[in-house]
Amino acid sequence: MSAHPLEEILHPRSIAVVGASNSGGRGGGFVAPLQELGFKGDIYPVNPKYSEIMGLKAYARVRDIPGVVDYVISSIPAPQVPAMIDDCVQKGVKVVHLFTARFSETGRKDAAELEQDILRRAKSGGVRIIGPNCMGLYYPREGISFNNGMPKESGPVGLASQSGQAVGEIVFLADEKGLRFSKAISYGNALDFNECDYLEYFAQDPDTEIIMMYIEGVRDGSRFFDLLRSTAATKPVIIVKGGRGTSGTRATASHTASLAGSMQVWETMVNQAGAVSARDLEELVDLATGFYYLPPIKGPRVGVAGGSGGSSVLAADICEEAGLDVIPLPVEIREKLKANGSPIWDWVGNPADFSIGYDDFNVGGMIQMMDENENFDFLILFMSGPWFRGGDMNINKLIEEHMKRFNVEDIKKPLLVVFQERGRGNNTDPVMQNIVNEIKKRLMDANIPLFSNIGRAASTANKLIEYYQKKK
C-alpha cells in the first residue's frame, strides 16, 4: 500500500518562504513560526529585495536555492504566482502552499482563470497545491506552523478547515481544554487537494483519533459523504458548516469561492453518515473535548451535583431542554443519607443542591454515591476555584483540600465538570488564576473535560449519547 498523497508532502526536508520579508508582515511571519516551533529542516526565505531575512540567507528565486526544496509557502501577489510555480516545477518542489489570495473568491473572471492556469502548470509539473487563500499547515511534531504562539505539543485531534482564521481560533480554544493536534490544515479555495483528500488522509492517519472539520462548500458531494460514512464508523468526525443561510452563503462565495448547498440536505447527510454537527467553533471544541476525555456515555440519565439554589434549578431545566434525563435521586442514595444521619436526607434531590451546608453532606460524598449507583449513566459536577483570601495562605494545601473536597479524580462514570471561573475579580488576580489553572490541569489529567456553563456541558453530553447510540 503506497502512502497517501498528503503523507508524502507533509514531511518536507526543507521549506522555502516566497515573499518573506523583515518588515514583520505576513511574509516574515511565515518564517518566524517555523523557527519558533523548531522546524528541523532548512528554511529558505525568498525575496529579491533582501539578502538576509530573520537571520537566514535570502534568495531571489526558488531556483536559486542550492539545496533540495520540498515545500514552498507563497505570499507573493497573485499575478506573480504562475512564474513561481514554473520555478517550483523546475526545482522539483513537491507542494506549494498558496497563502496568496485574490483568485476565484474575488468573483472576477480573470482571477478565476489565473487560478486555473496555476493548477494546470502545477499538475503538469507534478507539484501539488494547498490552498490558495489559506494559512496552510500546523504540524507540531514536524515543527511547522503559520502562527506564533501555537502549542509545540502534539495530540490526537486532526483538523481540516477551509478557513485559516478558524484554525488559529480552534487551536487556541482547544489549548484551554488541554486538547492537542496531530495536524491542522487550512485549505481555502481547495484548488487541488480538497475536503475529500483531507478527510481521507485523517481517516487513515494513525496519529489522528478525532477529526474536526470547518467546511464552507463541498467540491465532490458524493465522494465526500461516502468517505464521511466510512470514516465516522471508526473515528468521531465533528463538522461545522459555514454558510448555512442566505447571508452566510454569500459570505462563503467571497471567502473561499464555495457554493453552499441546502442546509437541510446537508444536515441529513451528515447525520446519516454518523458524523456530528456543531453550530460554531466553541461547540466544535466542546464536542472534541467530550470525545477525547470521556468513555462512551451509554444513556441520558444524568446525576448533577455541586450547584446551589437557583443554579441547581436552572441546571435541571437546561439539562432537560438539551435532551437529558434528570432522574429523581435514587432511593438507595436517600437511604444511605438517612442511615448516615443526615438531617436533609428527604430534602436533597437531583440536582443535588449544596446551598444548605452540613458537615456530613458534602459534594465529594454525593458524587461518590452517584458514581456507585447504577441508575445514572453519567454525571455533571459544578465546580469553581477555592476562595483565595490572600496573605500567606498555603496555596498547595488549598489546592489539595479543594481536590479532596470534590473527590472526583477516581470517578468511574463519565464525568463532565462545569468550571465557573468568573466573578469577584478572580480572573484578574494572578495568584487566583494560578490556583484555578492548577486545578483545571489536575482535572484534565484525570480525564475530566471542562465546560464553561451547564448548557454547553449538557448539549455536548447529548450529542455524544446520540453518536454512540447511532454507532451501536
Place this chain on the structure above:
Amino acid sequence: MSAHPLEEILHPRSIAVVGASNSGGRGGGFVAPLQELGFKGDIYPVNPKYSEIMGLKAYARVRDIPGVVDYVISSIPAPQVPAMIDDCVQKGVKVVHLFTARFSETGRKDAAELEQDILRRAKSGGVRIIGPNCMGLYYPREGISFNNGMPKESGPVGLASQSGQAVGEIVFLADEKGLRFSKAISYGNALDFNECDYLEYFAQDPDTEIIMMYIEGVRDGSRFFDLLRSTAATKPVIIVKGGRGTSGTRATASHTASLAGSMQVWETMVNQAGAVSARDLEELVDLATGFYYLPPIKGPRVGVAGGSGGSSVLAADICEEAGLDVIPLPVEIREKLKANGSPIWDWVGNPADFSIGYDDFNVGGMIQMMDENENFDFLILFMSGPWFRGGDMNINKLIEEHMKRFNVEDIKKPLLVVFQERGRGNNTDPVMQNIVNEIKKRLMDANIPLFSNIGRAASTANKLIEYYQKKK
C-alpha cells in the same frame, strides 16, 4: 400618596444580626458585608454566646439592644425563630430577613406549620418578613449587602430573585459588563412579601430603570401578570423562570417550596405582558446590558464588521439564525470604496471580512460608513485586545492606537461589540489583562455593550428589537 411598604423598610436606622458569630460562618458573614459596604447605621450582633463579634458589642437577645432596631437578619435555626419574632414585635422592629431555612421547602408538614406560625406572629405584631430561606438585601447606596466583595456603586438595575445564589451570580456577571444595581432582593419562600410586591416596588422606584427577575413560582398569578403588563409598558422587565421542566419543577419545590406551572402558559403570559424571557442568568445579564447601553433598535437589518474569514461566515449564519437580517453591503458603501481606490471594493461584503489587510481598508472606516448608511438599523463589531508584545512597549499608546483603529466611540447607531478575550494565554498575562480591561472600560464609557460571542450578541439584539416593536 404613601410610600410603598417596601420603601418604608429599606432604609433602616440600624440592623441587628441574630445568630452572628466570630467563627467565619454565615452568621458572622452577615456582619462583615455591612461593615465592608459601609452601612451608616448601627450594627448589633446578637448571640448569647459572645460578648463581642467582628469588633462590635454583642447582645444576647434583640430586646437587650439599647437603641432602635429597624431591621433584623436572622440566621438562627428554624425552631428558635418564633420566640425571636416575638422579641422583634416587642422591640418595634419593622422587618425581619429570615436567612433561616428548613421551612416549607423541606416538604415536611411540621416545618410548613412552623412557617405559618411565624407569619401569624409577625403579622399580628406589625413586623414584615423577607424570605425565609434567602440571602435578603443588596442595596449599595445604603451600604447593605449579604456577600463580601459586592460593588459599592449604585446603578439603574433592580433585581428581585427567589434564589439568593442567583443574586450573587447575577451581580458579579453584571459587574463585568459595567452594570450596577439600585437594589437586589432575594426572597426565597415568599412567605410575606412576594414577587408581586417586589415587582410593584421596582415599578414605582425612581432609582430603577431596568427590572430583572428570577422566579420559580408565582403566588398570585392574576395580580402578577396585571402588574407585569403595566410595569413593562414603562420599564423593561426581564425574567428567568426556574423550574421549566419535570426535574426543574421538582427542584423548585425543594428549593423555595414553589409550584411551577405550565411553561407554555407562562411564556405566553410573559410575552403578552410585554416582558422579556431569558433562558439563564447569562442571558438575563446580556439583555439588561443591551437595554442599559443601547438606544432602541428599530429593525433587524444589521451590519457586521471586524471579523475575518470563517468567523465572518459563521457570524452571518448565526445572526440570521437568531432572526436578524444580514443585508448585502449597500451599493453606496461599495461606490465609496471604489472611489477611494480600494482594490477589494467589489469583493467585500456584509459581514465585512477583514482577513485581507489593505491600508485603505480599515475596520474603523467601514464602521463609520455603515453608521452613515440608512440601510442598517444597527451594527455588530468584532474586537479583541491589541497584541501586546511585551518589553518596553508604551501601553497607553497601544491602547490609544487600538481605539483609534476601531474608531467606535462616536458611532450613532446602536452598536454591539463582540469582545474576544481568549487565546494565546492573554487571560493569564496580567499586563495584557490590564490592557483588555482598560479597552473594555473605554467601550462601556462610550455606551457600547460587550458580549462574549456573536451568538449572544445576535440573540440579545433580536430580543431587544422584538421588545421595541411590541411596545410600539
